[in-house]
Amino acid sequence: MSTSSASPGSSYHPDAPLRAALRYGLIAWVVLTIFAVVVATLASGAEGAWGALLGAAIGGGFILTTAAVVLFGAKLPPNTAGMVMLASWVGKLLVALIVIAILQQFEFYDRMALFLTVVGALIIVLGAETYGVLRQKVPYVDAPDQAVGDDSETA
Template identity: 45%
Template sequence: MTDASAPDDRPAESPHTAALRKAVRFGVLALAVLAVVSAIVWALVDGLPGLWGALMGAGIGGAFVLTTAIVVIATARSAPQTTAAVVLGTWLLKLLVAMGVVAGLAQFDFYSHTSFGVTIIAALVVVLAGETWAVLKTRTPYVEPTVP
C-alpha cells in the first residue's frame, strides 16, 4: 500500500514539465547543430586540433547547461525545497567538474585552445537560447487537470 500524498520518485509527466522536456529536446538539437558547424569551421581553420577543440567544447558547454533542466525534470515530483537543494548541489558539482576538466585539459596540446574556448562559450549561449525559446513557445495550462 502506498501513500498517495508522498512524493513520487519518477519524473513528472505533466503539462508543467512539458516546457522543460521540450527545452531539453531543443537544447540538444541546438547543441548538435552547433557541434557540427563549429567542428567544420574549426577543422578548416586549425585542422585536427580545431576539430578536437570544437567537439570537446560543445560537449562540455552543452552538458553544463542541459544538466540543470534534466535535474529539474527528475525532481519535479519532489518538494520545492528538495528540488532547490538538488539544483544547487548539481550546479556546484557541475562547476567543480567543469573547472577540473578544463584545468586538466590545459596541459595538453592535441586540441586548439582557441576553438575549445570559443565553442564552450557558444555552446552555453546557443543551448540556453534554445531552451529559453522552447519554454517561451510551450503552451501549458495554469491548472493541472485532476484525474478521477
C-alpha cells in the same frame, strides 16, 4: 475567468515546458557541435576539431545537465529540489574546473576553438531552451478575489 490559447481538448502535461526546453536544447547542441567541428577543422585542422568537440562537451553538457536536473527536480518536494539543484550546480562547476585544469596540460586541441565553442554552446543551447519553454502553451485560470462564505454580495 481567463485561459490561455491551449486547446480545450488537448492533454496538458505539467512537464511539457521542461521537456520542450531539453528537446530544443539537445537539437541546438547537436547542430552547434557539427557546425563548430566543421569550421574549426577548416581553420585549424585536427586540433581545431578536438577543440570544438571538447568545447561542445563542456558548454553543452553544463547547460543540458541543468535542464535535466530541473526536469527531475520538478517531481520532488521544494526543499529537496532546491538541494538537488544546488548540489548539481556545485558538482558541475567542480567537474568543469577539473576538466579545464587537466586540459591545460595537453596540446592536442586548439584553445581558441575550445573557447569559442564553449561560449557558443552556452549562448545557443540556453537560447534554444528558452525558446522551447516560451513556445509551450500553458493553461491558466484567474480565480475571482472573493472570500468563501462572504454574505455581503447576497444582501
